[in-house]
Amino acid sequence: MVILALMTTIQRITVEYQRRMNTVLQYIETHLDEPLSLEMVAEVAMYSPYHFHRVFRTLMNEPLNEYINRRRLEKAAADLMHRNEILITDLALRYGFSSNSAFTRAFKKFYGVSPSIFRVQLPTKYSKIRIPKSKNGQPDFLFEKYLWSITNLKNWIDMNAQIMITQMPEMELAYVTAIGHTQVAEAYTTLLQWATPKGFMTLPTTKMVTVYHDSFKVTHPDKVRISAAMTVAKEVKEEGVTGRMQLRAGTCIKGSFEITLPEFEKAWSSLFIWMNEQGYKKADQHPFEIYHNDYRTHPEQKCVVDLYIPVAV
Incomplete structure (x- = not known):
């Protein structure tokens, strides 16, 4: 009985840590352009700075300052990807760097190239990249191979997707956080364990949704933050690790697909290419997926899914 009580207590504490971490991650994400000290963030979590530092490092596998610095650099990289008009100097100021040179040093240390070179080499700007030449003056083979890949993706999406511009209504979601792409399945398992006894899975209005808070182009796959989510009514409250x-x-590009699991990366890449080809710019909101079936019951193990990219209008 003592061991069981101890395990129950530990589980309750762990759930409380994760619940407060949901609040902290949302707070950090919306305040990256402001000063963020350990004391400030610990207050959001309602822990002492010392205790919060230990909890954050354990759950996120990196110290708070390192996490904040990484997210600022990744947000800056995302701005470089999607906002041609923004100056690198402005990015340095926006994300709290003391100078343009300090930002450039930090960015180069993290990504291996300067912000200006990163912007030029972006895959999403393939149509504006000048063709590099080899020493003999011939087009570089890797660039030819890259253009071939882009062409293939454009052809693939023409054959495999229905694309439209749509107005999406506001959506209320319950979610479980996954840190790293390998943790998404476990997050969905936790979400379903919460939702099933409440009868949410039998409601005809319920849809399963995946929200991507980070881009795989700028964040390591082991550190991307993904929400395993489902639509719920406004009156549904947070409970346990479910936030x-x-x-x-807003306005979204909607790509409707019927694809296997390995084809999701191709679907997203091709949809972003379509976005750039059509002259749209990504809005400051997260891309997401809405599922319309359980792929395990599909005769070809395919997902019937809509991919959404919020765009600026």
């Missing part, structure tokens, strides 16, 4: 979020209404 609540709201996806704002």
Whole structure:
């Protein structure tokens, strides 16, 4: 009985840590352009700075300052990807660096290239990259191979997707956080364990949704933050590790697919290429997926899914 009580207590404490971490991650994400000290963030979590530092490092596998610095650099990289008009100097100031040179040093240390070179080499700007030449003056083979890949993706999406511009309504979601792409399945298992006894899975309005808070182009796959989510009514409250979020209404590129699991990367890459080809710019909101079936019951193990990229209008 003592051991069982101890395990129950540990489980309750772990759930409370994870619940508060949901709040902390949302707070950090919306305040990256402001000063963020350990004391400030610990207050959001309602822990002492010393205790919070230990909890954060254990759950996130990196210290708070390192996490904040990484997220600022990744946000800056995302801005370089999607906002041609923004100056690198402005990015340095926006994300709290003391100077342009300090930002450039930190960015180069993290990504291996300077912000200006990163912007030029972006795959999403393939149409604006000048063709590099080899020493003999011939087009570089890797660039030819890259253009071949882009062409293939454009052809693939033409054959495998229905694309449209749509107005998405506001959506209320319950979610479980996954840190790293390998943790998504476990996050969905936890979400279903919470939702099934409540009868949410039998409601005809319930949809399963995956929200990508980070881009695989700028964040390591082991550190991407992904929400395993489902649509719920507004009155549904947070409980345990299951948090609540709201996806704002807005204009989205919608790509409808029927694809296998290994084809998701291809679907997303081709949809972003379509976005750039059509002259759209990604909005400051997270891409997401809405599923319309259980792929395990599909005769070809395919997902019937809509991919959404919020765009600026």
